[in-house]
Amino acid sequence: MTSSPDKYSALLQRCAGFPAIPTAVAHPCDASSLSGALDAASLGLIVPILVGPEAKIRSVAAETNVSLDGVKIVDAPHSHAAAEKAVLAVRSGEAELLMKGSLHTDELLHEVASSTNGLRTERRLSHVFAMDVPSYHKPLFITDAAVNIFPKLADKADIVRNAIELVQALGIPLPKVAILSAVETVTDKIPSTIDAAALCKMSDRGQITGALLDGPLAFDNAISHEAARIKGIRSEVAGDPDILLVPDLEAGNMLAKQLTFLAGAEAAGIVLGARVPIILTSRADTVRSRIGSCAIAVLLAHARRARKTTEAA
Template structure:
């Protein structure tokens, strides 16, 4: 696989994938330029072996219109987007693919196929989404969850959301991720329920119900990100000023935060859904190819980690 020419955070993700075999990936309904381009570019970089799932004539037409060479890329026939989602999930269930990647269909179509009781992809964990953000003004990758799947998560939902994010970040090489649990204020008050849930999550961590990370909250965004802001308010915290993960109170807050960082701070956002039997690359049609490749790289690292765990379990 080509060595990345830049030194940014996404390039380091690609570098971690070097030497790893490409992962068979079911791409659901890649019927527009950006989704087909992202899948083929990930294949060119040696990240995935794409299985394109959708109407063959339409996929080939998009390829012709944009000068893409499909070569020997496998196409699994499905007549429309709903069928593409079902067929892509089936490809994973039967072992043809180890990753699932969203094409030009709606996210709900794909996730409904994943969460169906007969899909074979559900686990005991709740599905959740993580944005892996490359924020130019922040000193390391920043992971925001959940800004795309869980609208108003309960306390138990948030516990799973945190567990999923911690597992992801640990695979990416951070042994004990720091988790800032966000709210509007940094004090616990019954007037703002998210502050109570933040405190409960911290206690769950202390009691061993959430493992692998260092949790602190509630924290307002300023004192979560800025050590100076935390010091000004007299907050003693191992997380403030240096979080790896930001747990947002709900989808609205998370979605606005991620988009503000993208469009006002020049951040790149890779997106992935966790909690299923395989990682799900869930990107937006507005995402750059670079962000799509970042999402694929994260998913590939997770898939390889899963292979290692499966092998260890059999020994």
């Protein structure tokens, strides 16, 4: 992901040469979700397993003039059953990725988070927006803007761990994490500043590894070297973050959408913390954003394959 017009070419180039990853697509029953899965398949990123009402899927394919030749369809009567069967495909090992179709995000994540038949791990589920912002000098990852509404300190620790692992899988060995608040000083009047300070100390003590953390930082001095200099902030992170850890979902969601609609950014979305990456797309997403989400998930899946091979050796 770069600031060039072909925003996701770098991601696609990194995927070149990797085999396509089997992916359970839950309820792809509208044109955007079905074409998104099939576009990713045509680029060699995924092998889609379409899970949902077969007659409806075939009807949408006919209406949008796309071919389902050679594509596996698992019939499910409705969206809830589709979510359940898509999760089962992952649990059984048939699929290594999960992709949201036209069902509601909560419906899919409810099945993922099930304590009996879901895909939970010891980590908390969290969402990352991988953003290409034309005015920023490198990819920017914003978390969590879609899953955790008002995360506590322990939740934020998992959220940042998930984001670090993702960014490392994309080829950034030591990402820089800016922990955002409204101000850059610690004050008990703004609890997110205390969380930020605690997260930094957790990093110092080795409870969070693999990244450079700094915070609290206000958005201006997190993003701008000059703003940080004017305020006398000495930081390896300020002005050059890879990851922005937001204080809560409201702040993160507004930030990501402001960048998209006011700054011309494109955003790919993925949910982490489950047994497999979950590709989360919206009907408002561009084709590039959908492909970017798939490419990120594929790179993460191959990184996990490589790690398992190393651990088994």
